[in-house]
Amino acid sequence: MSKGIVRFSASISHDLLTAFDRFIRDLNYSRSRAVQEAMRMFMDEHTWKHREGVLVFGTLNIFYDHETRELEESLTDIQHSYRELIISTLHIHVDERNCMLIISVKGESSRIKKLVDEIAGRKGVKQLKTVTFTI
Ligand code: NI
Numbered sequence: 001m002s003k004g005i006v007r008f009s010a011s012i013s014h015d016l017l018t019a020f021d022r023f024i025r026d027l028n029y030s031r032s033r034a035v036q037e038a039m040r041m042f043m044d045e046h047t048w049k050h051r052e053g054v055l056v057f058g059t060l061n062i063f064y065d066h067e068t069r070e071l072e073e074s075l076t077d078i079q080h081s082y083r084e085l086i087i088s089t090l091h092i093h094v095d096e097r098n099c100m101l102i103i104s105v106k107g108e109s110s111r112i113k114k115l116v117d118e119i120a121g122r123k124g125v126k127q128l129k130t131v132t133f134t135i
Helices: 014-027 031-050 073-081 109-121
Strands: 055-065 085-094 098-108 125-133
Touching: 014 031, 031 073, 031 109, 031 125, 055 073, 073 098, 073 109, 098 109, 109 125
Parallel strands: none
Antiparallel strands: 055 098, 055 125, 085 098
């Protein structure tokens, strides 16, 4: 084993590992390479959440059920509360039931984290993915 390389073990479900192995085999990745890339991507995505006072810009991509009672109203209310961060919003009607909201933001990291947490905590929000850059 070369210097700087370590082995570690982790516990995950059998189903997840099976799906992961199948997935990376199609990409011609080894487990080690895929896990390293996933760890770097994870840290890239979340680093700004641990740092206060950093200027962050990017998009919040929210996939939600528009039939959930009062969700759309509360998403609008939240956006009004954080309007100083929001550059623009794009609403996409995905199908009969689901919508996607893309909110472009620019502002201080801890404030954007609060906005993300408020939206993610709403009932009916199925997924929230952020694409962020720091400068
Ligand atoms: Ni819609």
